Amino acid sequence: MGESLMGEKSTQKRKYILEKARTVFSEKGYKNVTMKDIVDACDISRGGLYLYFSSTAEIFMAVLADEHDEDDEEAVVAALSGDASAGDMLALFLKEQKKEILRKKNNLTVATYEYFSVHKVSAKDNPLKNQFDTAVTIIQKLIENGIENDEFYCENPLGCARNLMYVVEGLKIMSKTCSITEEAIDRELMYVLEGLVPEE
Template sequence: MGAKSDRKRNYIIEKSRNVFARKGFKNVTMKDLVEECNISRGGLYLHFSSTEQIFMAVLSSLVKKDSDAAIEQALMGNASASDMLVLFLNEQKKEILCRDNNLGLAIYEYCASHSLIPKNNLIKKSFDTSVGIIEGLIDDGVRDGEFVCEDAHSKAVSICYILEGLRYLSDTVGLTEENFDSEINYILAGLAPVGVVSN
C-alpha cells in the first residue's frame, strides 16, 4: 500500500472508532461506517471487508497506542514508579469515564458474540499489555522502596481486573470520578509500605 492508501485506512479506523463507541459492536453496519467516513461504499470495501475487520483494526491501533505511550513514559525515566503508576491509572480513568470514546460496550458485545475467542486476540493483548506495564512499575517501585509487593504479576493482574470491572460499571450503571478515585486510592494503599499513607 502507498502512503495515500495508508492515510485513508488510518482515517477510516479513527472515524470508525467513534461509531463503535456510540453504537457498540453489534449495531454497527458498513453503511454507518460509510456515512461516518464520508466515503463511497466501494472506498470502504477497498480497505476492509466487514465491520469485524474494521473493529479489529480499531482495537489494534489502540493496543499499539497504549504500548507506545507506555514505552515513551518509561524512556523518560525522570518520574518515580509510583508517579508513573498514578499517571497510568489516571489515563485509564480518562478513557473509562469518557463516554464519547469508550469502546467498552463494543468490546463486551464482540466478546459475547464470539464464544471461542483465540488466546492471541487483540483484546487479550491489550489486557496483557496493561498487566506488563503495571507489573514493571510495581517491580521498579519495590526495587526503589516505594512499594511492598511479593508477587508483582498477580497484583498487576488484580489491578487490571479492577479496571475492567470499573469499565463495565461505567458502561452499564454509571461511574463517577469519585468512585474511580476511591478505587485508585485502594490500589495504591495496597502497595504502600507499612506506615505510609497514600493520598
Template sequence: MGIKGDKTKQFIKQQAKVLFADKGFKNVTMKDICEVTELSRGGLYRHYNSTEQLFSEIISEFLEVQNDLFSESIDKGLPAIEILNEILNRYKSEMNDTQGSLSMAIYEYFSSRENEENVLSKQYNLSYHSWKKLIEYGISRNEFKQVDIKGVFDIILFTYQGVRMYSQLMPIPNETPERIIEQIKLLLLNKKTEE
C-alpha cells in the same frame, strides 16, 4: 501505504470508535462507517475488509499505546510514581467518560469469536506484561511495595473494565473512579513515595 493512507486509516478508526462506543460492535456495519467517514465503499474497503478487522486494530492500538508509554517512560528513567500517575489519570478519565466507552463493544466482539484462538487472552497477557514491567521497575526503585504483581494487575484491570462496563448500564458517580485510583495507589506505593 503512504502518509495520506495512514492519515485516512487513523481518521476511519477515530470515527469508527465513536460508532462502536455508541452502538456496540454488533450493530455497526461497514455502511455505517462509510456514512460517518463520508468515504465510498471502495475507499473504505481499500483500508479495511470488515468491522472485525477495524475493531481489532482499534483494540490493539490501545494496548500498544499503553505498552509504549510504560516502556518509553521506564527507558527514560522516569520515576515509577510518575508513570503510574499518568496511566491511572488516563484510566480515571476513561472511567468517567461514559459516552466513549468501548466496553460493551469489546464484550460483543469477543463473545462472537468462539471458534478462534482467544484473542482476549492474548490482550490480557500483553497488558499484564506491561504492568508487570512497571511494577517491577517501581519495586526496584523502592517506590512501590513488594506486592503480588498478578493480583494487583487483576485488581486494576478488572476494576477498570468493570466500571467501564457498568457505566453503560447505570450512572457511576465521579467519585467512584477517584476512590478506586486512591486504593490502587495505597496497594502499590511505599509510604515515603506517597508524601
C-alpha cells in the same frame, strides 16, 4: 501519478474510514453496526468502502489495531527507564486507565465487549487479552521497582498487578452500565495503591 502517491492517498483514505468507523462503533456498539452505517458516516460509495474492507468485523479489528499503535502504555514503558519514582509512574499509569474508563467520546469499550462476545478468538490472538497482559506486566515491573527503592512493600507484585487490572476492567464495564463517578474510580485505585505503601 507515481505509485507512492497513490499508495499515500490510499493510506489516507483508509485512515479516514477508520476514524469515521471508530465514531460509529463508539456510538452504536458493534452488533448493530452495518456496512451501510459506515458508508453513510464516511459519505462515500458502497463500492468505495468495499475497496478497503469487506465486513464490519474487518473494520472493527483494524480500528482496534490502530488503537493499540497510539497506546499510552508505550510512553509508560519508555518512562520506566527514566528518573521518576515508581509511585509517580504507577500513579501516571493509573491516571491513563482512569481517563480511558471515563472517556465518553470515541469510547470503544462496549463495542469491544460485543465484538469478542460474538467472535471467539484464541487468547493469543485476542487484543483485549494482550492489552490486559501487557498492562499487568507494566504494573508488576513498576511495583518491583518500587520495592527495590523501598517505596513499596508487596509480597506478590504479579498478584497485585492482576488484582489492579481486574478492578480496572470491572470499573470499565460498570461505568458503561451503571454510570460510575470519578470519585468511585479514584477510591478503588487508591485502595490498591495504599496497600503498597509500607506501614509506619
